[in-house]
Amino acid sequence: MKDTITYKDAGVDIYEGEKAVKLMKQHVEKTFNKNVLTGLGGFGGLFKLDLSDIKEPVLVSGTDGVGTKLKIAFMMDKHDTVGQDCVAMCINDILCQGAKPLFFLDYIATGKLKAEKAADIVKGISEGCIQSECALIGGETAEMPDFYPEGEYDLAGFAVGIADRRKIIDGSEIREGNLLIGIPSTGLHSNGYSLVRKILFEKMNLNVEDYIEELGSTLGEALLRPTRIYAKECLDMFEDFNIKGIVHITGGGFYENIPRILPEGLGVEIELGSWEVTDIFKYIQKCGNISRDEMYSTFNMGLGFIMVIDALDANKFLNRFKDFRIIGKAVKGSGVKLWE
Numbered sequence: 001m002k003d004t005i006t007y008k009d010a011g012v013d014i015y016e017g018e019k020a021v022k023l024m025k026q027h028v029e030k031t032f033n034k035n036v037l038t039g040l041g042g043f044g045g046l047f048k049l050d051l052s053d054i055k056e057p058v059l060v061s062g063t064d065g066v067g068t069k070l071k072i073a074f075m076m077d078k079h080d081t082v083g084q085d086c087v088a089m090c091i092n093d094i095l096c097q098g099a100k101p102l103f104f105l106d107y108i109a110t111g112k113l114k115a116e117k118a119a120d121i122v123k124g125i126s127e128g129c130i131q132s133e134c135a136l137i138g139g140e141t142a143e144m145p146d147f148y149p150e151g152e153y154d155l156a157g158f159a160v161g162i163a164d165r166r167k168i169i170d171g172s173e174i175r176e177g178n179l180l181i182g183i184p185s186t187g188l189h190s191n192g193y194s195l196v197r198k199i200l201f202e203k204m205n206l207n208v209e210d211y212i213e214e215l216g217s218t219l220g221e222a223l224l225r226p227t228r229i230y231a232k233e234c235l236d237m238f239e240d241f242n243i244k245g246i247v248h249i250t251g252g253g254f255y256e257n258i259p260r261i262l263p264e265g266l267g268v269e270i271e272l273g274s275w276e277v278t279d280i281f282k283y284i285q286k287c288g289n290i291s292r293d294e295m296y297s298t299f300n301m302g303l304g305f306i307m308v309i310d311a312l313d314a315n316k317f318l319n320r321f322k323d324f325r326i327i328g329k330a331v332k333g334s335g336v337k338l339w340e
Helices: 014-031 067-076 082-095 115-132 193-203 219-224 231-240 253-261 279-288 292-296 311-320
Strands: 057-065 100-110 135-143 153-164 179-184 245-248 266-271 303-309 325-332 336-339
Touching (some): 014 115, 014 135, 057 082, 067 082, 067 193, 082 100, 082 153, 082 245, 100 115, 115 135, 115 153, 115 231, 179 311, 193 279, 231 311, 245 253, 253 266, 253 292, 253 336, 292 336, 303 311, 303 325, 311 325
Parallel strands (some): 100 135
Antiparallel strands (some): 179 303
16 A cells, blocks of 8 residues: 655645644734724635725735845844835835825745744734734735745735825926935845845855944844834825825835936936935945945935925925935936935
8 A cells, every 4th residue: 555645745734834824813913904804814805995085096006025135034033023024115115106005915935834933924014014004914825845945935015005096196296496305214124135145244254143333233133124114104294295206215226216206307416414324334335345326226325215395395394204304306307416
């Protein structure tokens, strides 16, 4: 008689999956609101739309991952913050169109599922959703033996928000003389980690446990700091200000992201020194002997969001949001010019 082979023998443990769902449940349900019509475990997530204040509703969606920042989580064996990064990368993108976040879905793929680790990841996703005022209504945890190395995983997400078509922010109203307002980041966010790892771990031979005096923390703590989510500030601004454009500074830094919202014939001038560049960027630049242009084409340099407003609104705007800074203006021309 042939030996009986089970799914577990092939590397997929459905009982570990069930355990993971039970551990995740407490985190997921914290994000639920009155619009969520399903619990955890359904084939699809149901979300009721409230359109009472919206004349012409438009759904705005975004999807993203955490990239090689996950390598830092693996090195530190700390998994309860990268979920917030995943939410932030998606939610911050849809905020740029003036959307109010509604709900989020996640995708976790791993070679061998560990229920506690999966629950830690979802804990971070839940925290990100709470900060975004959106609900986590579904997701997928895929165990894929022989596809991912032992102890590693990939993480991606998908966000949906809603906007009134007449209030969508697309940059078309930006004019010469409009001001650029910079909003601080919490560090690297989730971009540039392949370059960071090459410099700090390969060239400098550092470890995540090393305490770095310039950073006031271990290297791992500085690199794993979660991405800031800008939902609270944006939802506050959308009500009271005419925001003409919003830029999420992600991969491509200043040079690629800012032109994405500019009308034909306009560029921007940005005054270096008008905000404080975060210490982690100074440290990376020093260790790698990286040029200024390379830094600004790769990293957020201390500003995760940039908004464009009318100069007449500046005083009211800055009085409301104390950590925002005027960093430049829209000018005739094209592209991004940095000046000191």
